Amino acid sequence: KQEVTQIPAALSVPEGENLVLNCSFTDSAIYNLQWFRQDPGKGLTSLLLIQSSQREQTSGRLNASLDKSSGRSTLYIAASQPGDSATYLCAVSPRSFKTIFGAGTRLFVKA
Amino acid sequence: GAGVSQSPSNKVTEKGKDVELRCDPISGHTALYWYRQSLGQGLEFLIYFQGNSAPDKSGLPSDRFSAERTGGSVSTLTIQRTQQEDSAVYLCASSWGLTDTQYFGPGTRLTVL
Numbered sequence: 001k002q003e004v005t006q007i008p009a010a011l012s013v014p015e016g017e018n019l020v021l022n023c024s025f026t027d028s029a030i031y032n033l034q035w036f037r038q039d040p041g042k043g044l045t046s047l048l049l050i051q052s053s054q055r056e057q058t059s060g061r062l063n064a065s066l067d068k069s070s071g072r073s074t075l076y077i078a079a080s081q082p083g084d085s086a087t088y089l090c091a092v093s094p095r096s097f098k099t100i101f102g103a104g105t106r107l108f109v110k111a
Numbered sequence: 112g113a114g115v116s117q118s119p120s121n122k123v124t125e126k127g128k129d130v131e132l133r134c135d136p137i138s139g140h141t142a143l144y145w146y147r148q149s150l151g152q153g154l155e156f157l158i159y160f161q162g163n164s165a166p167d168k169s170g171l172p173s174d175r176f177s178a179e180r181t182g183g184s185v186s187t188l189t190i191q192r193t194q195q196e197d198s199a200v201y202l203c204a205s206s207w208g209l210t211d212t213q214y215f216g217p218g219t220r221l222t223v224l
Binding site: 031032034036042043044045046049051089091093096097098099100101102103104 | 115144146153154156159161167169170202204209210211212213214215216217218
């Protein structure tokens with residue numbers, strides 16, 4: 001059974017710091033992995049999608065990597081800003097297409 | 112262009128009543144998903160539709176839950192005889208295909224009294 005774990009559960013950093021969020025999954029038979037952010041009371045916003053054949057994706061200050069063999073992904077945020085404060089979720093799309101989400105990392109960037 | 116929309120944004124109902132939640136996906140997206148997010152819990156997959164294929168209903172928590180998608184576009188999630196444990200935010204997402212980026216709607220907050 002596929003399980004997705006995110007570490008840390010919460011993180012508080014000063015503005016300008018670079019940071020890494022971690023996601024691990026137990027079954028490497030996935031089509032893709034997606035990172036989202038969720039602001040309080042809002043829906044999810046897609047950040048990056050990495051297909052199973054890819055190793056990383058970049059968008060602006062965000063870089064996501066995927067190591068399918070070890071069941072790990074990281075989301076790197078450069079030069080963090082208070083506007084980055086949100087909950088970050090990773091999700092894997094297994095062979096069944098029943099997307100499985102991690103519990104998220106709650107990020108707070110202090111001004 | 113327009114994103115995924117959901118209605119209503121909030122729904123308060125009494126235990127035992129039926130409710131219908133609506134999702135309008137992004138035009139042209141063939142895949143549509145429903146999820147549930149309970150207070151303090153992660154996102155739970157409920158069901159997905161892909162094109163004209165029969166939906167995979169195995170994620171629905173009980174037979175009180177059903178969903179349909181008409182004309183490959185709008186989807187309705189119906190909960191019959193609502194229970195207090197059904198209280199949650201119900202999220203809909205759509206994508207071009209099952210391996211593509213999922214775009215989420217703002218959700219419907221359901222409260223069962």
